[in-house]
Amino acid sequence: MRFVALLHAVNLGQTRKVSMAELRTLLGTLGLTGVQTYIQSGNALFDADPDPNLGQNLEAALGTHFGFAIPVTLRTAEDWRQAARHCPAHLLTEPVSVAFLARGPRPDAVATLQARDVTPERWALIGAQVYQTVPEGTRNLRLSQAALTRVLGVPCTVRNWRTVQAIAGRL
Known part of the structure; x- marks a missing residue:
């Protein structure tokens, strides 16, 4: 596999x-x-x-x-291909990064994240991935990798959309 x-x-x-x-x-x-x-x-x-x-x-x-x-x-490989295909189209109008979670978060943690104002960033949780816009660059993210890990209670690592697509192309 x-x-x-x-x-x-x-x-x-x-x-x-x-x-x-x-x-x-x-x-x-x-x-x-x-x-x-x-x-x-x-x-x-x-x-x-x-x-x-x-x-x-x-x-x-x-x-x-x-x-x-x-x-x-x-x-x-199949999980990766799915992740590379399922970024919501409305997010792709800006640069996007994907936080790959070690596992799916608990519903109460997702609710806590939903209550946070991270404007101008936008995000969507699909499966064990958080797709997020990066309108002001990764150094200025309000919803950083550390914040995602803390709020969701799940370790994660982030890759930009170009990397996600490039890896999908190698599978």
Whole structure:
């Protein structure tokens, strides 16, 4: 089965450096096949047998190899294709990013998020993805990755729409 692994918060400064060549090699040593990476932000594509512990196993191997914890969000290729097709059209009038949640949030957490005024940003939760507009750039987001994680109570990692589409094209 084909998977996409999103590594959280790597290559964002002087620390938490992860070489994509080194990542590809490591994933290969774990028995994953067809390994590819896309840009330096920690996106890996690979084939593996379905395993409910795959994400945890990846996190353990990454932490051991790189020397720091690296949370991983996994999607199957089909889940990714669905995410790449289901951004609401009304959001695509502006730059969009997608927060990939580790799991679906609780309804009460979604209600709390809905009550927040994040204008001029707009967002939609579909499955375990939050699609959001980025009208003033990612540095000025009111609904940042940290805010989403805190309010929804679910870890997430964010990719811009161009990256989402590019990865979909590689599956």
